[in-house]
Structure formats: structure tokens, C-alpha cells
Amino acid sequence: MGRTFTQIAAVTMMNLRSIPDRLWTSLSTVIAVAMVTAVLLGFLALANGFQSTVQGSGSPDVAVMLRKGSGSELNSNLTREQSLLVEEAPGLARGADGKALVSPELYVVVDGIKKSSRTKANLPLRGLGVRANQVRSGIKISAGRMFTPGTNELVVGRAVSRQFEGFELGRKIRLAAQNWTVVGEFEAAGSVFESEIWADVAVLQGLYQRGSSVQSVRARLDSPASLEKLKAYSEADPRLKLDVQAERSFYAEQGKGMSDIILYLGWPLAIAMSFGALAGALNTMYASVDARMREIATLRAIGFGGTPAFVGTMVESLLLSAIGGVVGALATYLLFDGISAATLGSNFTQVVFALKMTPQLVVQGVVLALVIGFVGGVFPAWRAARVPLLAAFKEQ
Amino acid sequence: MSEALIQLKGVTKSYTRGKQSVPIFERLDMTIPQQDFVAIMGPSGSGKTTLLNLLGGIDKPTGGEIVFDAKRMDNLDESKLASFRAGNVGFIFQFYNLMPMLTAAQNVELPLLLTKLGPKARRERVNTALSIVGLSDRARHKPSELSGGQQQRVAIARAIVSDPKLLLCDEPTGDLDRETAGEILSMLQTLNRDLGKTIVMVTHDPEAARYAKRMLHLDKGHFSEKDLAA
Numbered sequence: 310m311g312r313t314f315t316q317i318a319a320v321t322m323m324n325l326r327s328i329p330d331r332l333w334t335s336l337s338t339v340i341a342v343a344m345v346t347a348v349l350l351g352f353l354a355l356a357n358g359f360q361s362t363v364q365g366s367g368s369p370d371v372a373v374m375l376r377k378g379s380g381s382e383l384n385s386n387l388t389r390e391q392s393l394l395v396e397e398a399p400g401l402a403r404g405a406d407g408k409a410l411v412s413p414e415l416y417v418v419v420d421g422i423k424k425s426s427r428t429k430a431n432l433p434l435r436g437l438g439v440r441a442n443q444v445r446s447g448i449k450i451s452a453g454r455m456f457t458p459g460t461n462e463l464v465v466g467r468a469v470s471r472q473f474e475g476f477e478l479g480r481k482i483r484l485a486a487q488n489w490t491v492v493g494e495f496e497a498a499g500s501v502f503e504s505e506i507w508a509d510v511a512v513l514q515g516l517y518q519r520g521s522s523v524q525s526v527r528a529r530l531d532s533p534a535s536l537e538k539l540k541a542y543s544e545a546d547p548r549l550k551l552d553v554q555a556e557r558s559f560y561a562e563q564g565k566g567m568s569d570i571i572l573y574l575g576w577p578l579a580i581a582m583s584f585g586a587l588a589g590a591l592n593t594m595y596a597s598v599d600a601r602m603r604e605i606a607t608l609r610a611i612g613f614g615g616t617p618a619f620v621g622t623m624v625e626s627l628l629l630s631a632i633g634g635v636v637g638a639l640a641t642y643l644l645f646d647g648i649s650a651a652t653l654g655s656n657f658t659q660v661v662f663a664l665k666m667t668p669q670l671v672v673q674g675v676v677l678a679l680v681i682g683f684v685g686g687v688f689p690a691w692r693a694a695r696v697p698l699l700a701a702f703k704e705q
Numbered sequence: 706m707s708e709a710l711i712q713l714k715g716v717t718k719s720y721t722r723g724k725q726s727v728p729i730f731e732r733l734d735m736t737i738p739q740q741d742f743v744a745i746m747g748p749s750g751s752g753k754t755t756l757l758n759l760l761g762g763i764d765k766p767t768g769g770e771i772v773f774d775a776k777r778m779d780n781l782d783e784s785k786l787a788s789f790r791a792g793n794v795g796f797i798f799q800f801y802n803l804m805p806m807l808t809a810a811q812n813v814e815l816p817l818l819l820t821k822l823g824p825k826a827r828r829e830r831v832n833t834a835l836s837i838v839g840l841s842d843r844a845r846h847k848p849s850e851l852s853g854g855q856q857q858r859v860a861i862a863r864a865i866v867s868d869p870k871l872l873l874c875d876e877p878t879g880d881l882d883r884e885t886a887g888e889i890l891s892m893l894q895t896l897n898r899d900l901g902k903t904i905v906m907v908t909h910d911p912e913a914a915r916y917a918k919r920m921l922h923l924d925k926g927h928f929s930e931k932d933l934a935a
Contacts, residue, residue, distance in 0.1 A: 312818070312819060312820075312821065315818050316818055316819065319815065319818050323804055323806055323807065326806035326807075327805070327806050330805075330806075603800075603802060604802070604804055604805075607796075607798070607802040607804075608815065609787070610761070610763055610790060610796050611790065611791065611796065611815060611816050611819070611863075612787050612788065612790045612791025612792075612816065612819045613787070613815075613818075613819065614784065614787055698758075698763045698764075699758065699763065699764065701763075701796070701798065701802060702754055702757075702758070702798065702799075702875055
């Protein structure tokens with residue numbers, strides 16, 4: 310066993326030391342594998358970033374209530390009576406004045422112009438109730454101030470002001486045939502709220518002729534466990550019959566569809582590209598075996614077995630692919646990690662998010678690279694193990 | 706007459722080319738005594754290298770028996786043949802067949818990796834082998850930093866480092882100038898005379914063959930012998 314290991318180590322070292330003799334073919338394999346890894350990780354980082362942004366948006370102690378079966382805020386519609394009934398529900402947190410922390414909200418879509426492409430994109434304009442600030446936690450006005458209720462004032466998420474034209478602090482902008490003034494910019498810990506524009510719900514109700522109806526009601530719970538009480542309350546009253554969800558699970562559900570689409574695009578594309586890299590790896594490793602044919606045959610003539618030749622070739626292939634995988638992961642991290650992207654969320658509005666690399670994603674990329682290295686190495690390694698000994702006597 | 710190291714008894718060897726069988730030897734008999742130094746000559750295609758491969762356990766005969774040190778070896782499986790080669794045979798090739806990425810000492814050490822020797826014992830054996838071929842001062846040089854003659858001396862050191870009984874040389878001076886060839890052949894003579902190595906050398910060169918004790922001429926699958934020592 311020890312001798313076999315010594316033989317394997319010796320042959321493997323010989324293989325690795327001879328890589329500089331085949332620098333360009335080896336390099337082409339590394340680059341091909343790096344590109345495949347980078348493409349896969351780019352998509353995974355995209356999906357991961359989107360998922361983190363959307364799923365990180367929710368709070369477990371905020372309840373979102375929609376019309377039963379509506380599925381999203383855009384499709385929902387709730388009456389003023391229903392909003393008022395929610396305020397009487399048990400398990401809700403209450404303000405200093407003893408009133409429930411509830412925010413009836415309107416959610417409409419307006420046009421924005423992307424700074425990057427100068428194309429139109431849908432932006433969510435959310436009308437907030439007067440207690441919205443107390444309902445939501447983790448919202449911070451980073452510049453300017455909150456809008457004044459009853460006026461055409463807006464506050465915009467940080468992502469909106471960065472990615473879309475005309476939303477800088479103090480700018481006047483025309484939305485929904487009305488002039489608005491941007492009076493503040495807010496941060497929401499990188500969540501989906503940073504892709505929203507907020508205004509007073511009453512102003513929007515008038516503007517969009519919604520009367521006193523809203524699309525969703527948010528309520529702060531006195532604890533996450535109180536969600537069940539709220540659900541029971543809603544089910545018990547025939548005037549309500551709402552879909553009640555914790556905000557966290559609401560956004561987790563909303564984000565899953567899109568991140569699944571990104572994943573379903575990313576993996577097949579990476580696998581298709583893998584075949585190209587595989588061809589490169591096979592070519593490199595066959596070239597490596599052919600170049601060392603006489604050396605391998607000489608070792609066999611001396612008395613070495615076929616196993617060291619097999620393992621040595623496999624190690625070379627796996628090493629080249631692993632280097633490619635690490636280079637690809639590093640390139641993805643340096644080029645894409647943290648950069649902003651925007652795509653349509655579940656409400657057909659833009660969600661701005663940052664691509665996010667994680668160690669788990671790097672592991673997935675390197676595993677794909679190693680699979681390419683394994684498949685690309687196994688056939689040439691088999692050839693190496695079966696090199697005819699007579700090749701030792703031939704002139705190269 | 707010394708005891709036989711190798712005996713070929715009615716050895717037949719043929720290759721299949723397409724659907725045709727091409728015979729190389731038909732019922733070839735041969736005996737090589739211990740400590741012999743035999744040169745095998747013959748025209749191209751006469752089967753000299755094939756014979757060397759059969760003697761070294763690199764190729765198997767189609768028929769007949771090959772006996773090495775009183776044991777049949779023609780019926781060994783691939784793994785046992787590899788052990789046979791590792792323990793009994795040192796190969797010296799025309800183009801040296803050194804590993805270009807290894808130093809002279811590392812090349813010489815290769816056969817010892819197949820033994821139970823530890824690193825220290827291996828190092829000592831390598832130093833001894835290199836001193837025998839007069840290359841102790843080139844131990845850390847790579848083949849590309851050595852002349853053709855020096856490379857062949859490293860190959861000889863590699864062939865003798867595990868102390869095999871038999872050295873098989875395939876045109877060992879075919880790639881060298883006359884003077885260097887003489888040095889290499891003298892070294893083979895020394896190994897035969899002083900260390901008792903049995904040497905079988907295939908060569909085209911009558912001058913090289915003169916360094917052997919006897920010469921066998923192989924043609925059309927048969928030997929004719931000439932005793933050079935006489």
C-alpha cells in the first residue's frame with residue numbers, strides 16, 4: 310500500500326511538473342472551466358441576491374392582510390370597513406395612545422426611467438397610513454424628511470434614487486399626471502422596500518379614485534405568535550375573510566418564483582457550457598497523455614503499475630479544473646458581488662437588489678469545475694493506464 | 706560454462722496485421738548464461754527489439770517457454786510481469802528515456818520507489834549508482850542540462866540502482882558520437898566484468914558489438930553465433 314502510494318505520488322508530481330511544457334493547452338482548460346464557473350456563479354449570485362433582498366424584506370411580527378385569494382397586493386382590494394375592523398383585532402401592538410399599529414396601504418405602479426439603459430420600467434408607488442413608520446421597523450430616513458400627510462410629497466427608497474432618473478432629493482417629478490416633490494430618501498437594510506416610492510395613502514386614494522379602499526393592511530403584532538390570533542379573528546368575522554400572513558413568509562413566497570426562474574436559467578446554461586469546457590479538458594488531458602506516452606511506457610517498463618499513471622492523470626485534470634473553478638469564483642466575486650441589478654418582482658414592478666456571493670455558492674461552482682475535471686480526466690487517465698509498453702522503445 | 710540465466714525454448718512470436726498473422730520467430734531456442742554479455746545484431750525487422758521485449762517481460766511469446774533463473778516467466782500475468790521487471794531487469798534505451806522534469810538523482814531513484822527501501826537507503830543507493838557511472842557531481846542536474854553521453858550514463862545508473870541480474874540495452878549508443886559511445890560501451894563492459902551483470906544488447910553497430918563477449922546474428926527468425934572473445 311505504502312509503495313503504491315509512493316508510486317502514485319512520484320507519477321503525480323511528474324505530471325504536475327510537466328504542466329509548463331503544455332502551458333497553453335493547460336491554460337485554455339483553466340480558462341474554459343473558469344468561464345463556466347463564472348457564468349454559473351453569476352446566475353446563482355443573481356438568484357441569491359434577489360432572494361436575499363425579497364426574503365429579507367419581511368418582519369415576523371408584521372402581518373400583511375390581503376383580500377382572500379388575491380395572491381399579491383396589486384390584485385387585492387380592501388374596504389375602509391375592513392381596515393377599521395382589523396384595528397380591533399387581538400394580538401396587535403399598540404401605540405402610546407392605545408391605538409393599534411395598523412397601516413392601510415395602496416399599491417400602484419408608475420413609470421420610472423432607468424439611469425443605466427434610459428428605458429422605462431415599472432416602479433411601485435405605495436401609499437402609507439399615518440402609523441406606517443411604527444408598523445415597519447428598520448426603516449431609516451437617510452436624507453431629507455418623511456412626507457407630510459395630505460401633500461404631494463414623496464420619499465424614495467435608496468435603490469430608486471440610485472437607479473432611476475429624477476428621484477434625487479429635492480427634485481420635482483411628474484407621476485400619475487401630478488407633480489410631486491421628493492422630500493426624503495430612506496434605507497431599509499437593503500430590502501425590497503428600498504425599491505419603492507412612498508406617499509400618503511389618502512392622497513393616492515384621491516388621485517387614483519379609489520375612494521376609501523386600500524389594497525393591503527399591515528399591522529404590527531405584539532409578538533410573532535399573535536399571528537394565529539389575528540388569523541382566527543379574520544376567519545371568525547364574515548366581513549373580513551382575509552389572507553393573513555407574516556410579512557416575512559409573504560415576501561419569501563413572492564421571491565421564490567423569480568429566484569427559481571433565475572436558477573432554472575442558470576443551471577442549464579452552465580451545464581450546456583460545461584460540455585464545451587469538457588471538450589477542452591479532454592483535449593488537454595489527451596494531449597498530456599500523448600506527450601508523455603514514452604515516459605509513461607518507460608515507467609511501466611521499469612515496473613510501475615497502471616494505477617499511478619491513471620491517478621496521476623486524474624489529479625492533473627482535477628487540479629487544472631479546480632484552479633479554473635477557483636479563478637471563476639474569484640472573478641465572479643470581484644466583478645459581480647455587491648453590484649446592483651434590477652428585475653421584475655412578483656407585482657410586475659422593479660426590484661433592485663445586489664448580486665450576492667456566498668461560500669456555499671463558491672462550493673457549488675468548484676464542485677461543477679471538479680465534475681468537469683473528473684469526466685475530462687477519466688478517459689485520458691484510462692488511456693494512460695493502458696499505454697503499450699512498447700512505446701518506451703519508439704522514437705518520439 | 707555458467708548456469709543459464711535465461712532460456713528460450715521453442716519460442717514463437719507472431720503479430721496480427723489485419724486478418725494476417727505475421728511470424729517473427731518460429732521455434733526459437735536460446736540460452737544466455739549468467740554474467741554473459743551478448744550483442745544481438747541483424748537487419749531491420751529481423752526481430753531484435755521483439756526479442757529484447759520478450760526477454761524483459763514487456764511482450765509475451767505466442768508459443769514456447771521463456772525461463773528466467775529457473776522459473777518460467779512467459780505465463781505470468783501483467784502484474785507479476787511488472788514485479789518481475791522491477792526486481793530482475795534494468796532497461797537502457799537508445800533515447801535514454803529519462804524524465805525531463807526530474808533531476809538525475811530523481812531519475813535514478815525511480816526503480817527504488819518500487820522497493821521497500823526508505824528514503825535514506827534510497828538516497829545511498831542512488832549516490833552509489835551515480836558514482837559508478839561517474840556522475841556524482843551531476844546529481845541535481847536535469848536531463849536538459851546534461852550531454853547525450855551523460856544522459857545515457859544516468860540511464861545506466863537507473864538500470865543498475867536496484868541491482869538487477871539482467872541489463873537489456875536497446876541500441877544504447879545509437880544516438881551518441883563514436884567517442885562517447887566507446888565510453889558507454891566500456892562502462893557496460895565494466896558492469897559485466899566487475900559487477901557480474903548479464904547484458905543483452907541489441908545493436909546495428911559492429912563496433913559496438915565488439916565490446917560484448919559474443920554476438921548473435923538474428924535473421925529470418927534464426928540465430929547464427931559468433932564468439933567475440935575467441
